[in-house]
Amino acid sequence: MQGFEPGVPTPIEGISVRVQRILGRNPGPMTGPGTNSYLIGDNRLCLLDPGPINPDQFDSFMAAIGDHKLEYILATHTHGDHSPGAARIREETGAELVGLPAPEGIAQDKSFQPDRSWVDGDEIDCGEYTVRLVHTPGHVSNHLCYYLVGEGLLFTGDHVLQGTTSVILPPDGDMGSYLDSLKRLLDLELRYLAPGHGGVMDKPYDEIEYLIAHRLKREAKVLAGLEKLGECSIDELVLTVYDDVAEHLIPWAKKTLLAHLIKLERDNRIVSTALGYKIA
Numbered sequence: 001m002q003g004f005e006p007g008v009p010t011p012i013e014g015i016s017v018r019v020q021r022i023l024g025r026n027p028g029p030m031t032g033p034g035t036n037s038y039l040i041g042d043n044r045l046c047l048l049d050p051g052p053i054n055p056d057q058f059d060s061f062m063a064a065i066g067d068h069k070l071e072y073i074l075a076t077h078t079h080g081d082h083s084p085g086a087a088r089i090r091e092e093t094g095a096e097l098v099g100l101p102a103p104e105g106i107a108q109d110k111s112f113q114p115d116r117s118w119v120d121g122d123e124i125d126c127g128e129y130t131v132r133l134v135h136t137p138g139h140v141s142n143h144l145c146y147y148l149v150g151e152g153l154l155f156t157g158d159h160v161l162q163g164t165t166s167v168i169l170p171p172d173g174d175m176g177s178y179l180d181s182l183k184r185l186l187d188l189e190l191r192y193l194a195p196g197h198g199g200v201m202d203k204p205y206d207e208i209e210y211l212i213a214h215r216l217k218r219e220a221k222v223l224a225g226l227e228k229l230g231e232c233s234i235d236e237l238v239l240t241v242y243d244d245v246a247e248h249l250i251p252w253a254k255k256t257l258l259a260h261l262i263k264l265e266r267d268n269r270i271v272s273t274a275l276g277y278k279i280a
């Protein structure tokens with residue numbers, strides 16, 4: 001990311017609580033510039049999404065923490081690019097793990113084991129600031145956003161990304177839940193979204209409305225495709241519904257298409273057949 005050096009804490013401007021963004025050393029096709037970690041607070045600290053295991057990044061975190069007390073390690077979810085770094089930092093600092101345990105599925109970090117059960121609405125009081133858990137299933141079932149109370153800043157993990165859209169992989173990924181989780185965010189008082197990948201966004205409602213509209217537009221295209229093709233397989237349907245997507249991305253598009261189809265079947269708009277799917 002332009003202006004961001006991996007491992008170097010960079011303060012987020014415009015809020016009164018100190019929040020430093022620390023870019024990961026893991027750029028790639030699925031992680032963009034790398035995973036964003038966030039160090040919250042002045043004295044009693046929280047570290048959000050420590051990312052994958054990386055000794056250099058571990059040293060960067062310890063340097064940023066310095067003589068202060070790391071009280072909590074917050075995980076938005078347990079994908080391999082978000083939570084595995086937590087174990088070592090916890091060992092070193094004694095910080096408590098916050099998040100939901102890994103569900104079944106690929107690329108899940110089973111080493112992430114919080115000591116207690118956290119639920120939606122729980123608040124972490126660090127004196128100078130409070131962070132609230134907002135359960136946002138969709139990208140994965142155990143996804144949490146973290147709301148910095150009074151500042152209008154929401155750490156969005158992989159629920160809302162900057163410059164790209166989230167991957168929804170069934171069966172744990174769920175398009176219906178994803179849309180519901182996006183709509184829920186509109187009830188929060190928001191000024192900034194701090195994503196798991198990419199830069200901080202300062203038009204939160206526009207971003208969220210865009211994502212909802214984008215998914216609903218695709219859903220309409222799924223229905224139109226089935227109207228046009230009649231009963232058909234997912235392999236046929238994907239080429240019609242994702243005619244705007246490069247060929248090498250079609251396997252990914254197919255997974256997202258499946259997420260749409262599962263939602264539409266649950267909504268009684270379509271039915272699955274021996275061949276594939278058709279309009280209900």
Ligand SMILES: [Zn+2]
Binds near residue numbers: 079139158
């Ligand atoms: Zn993820």
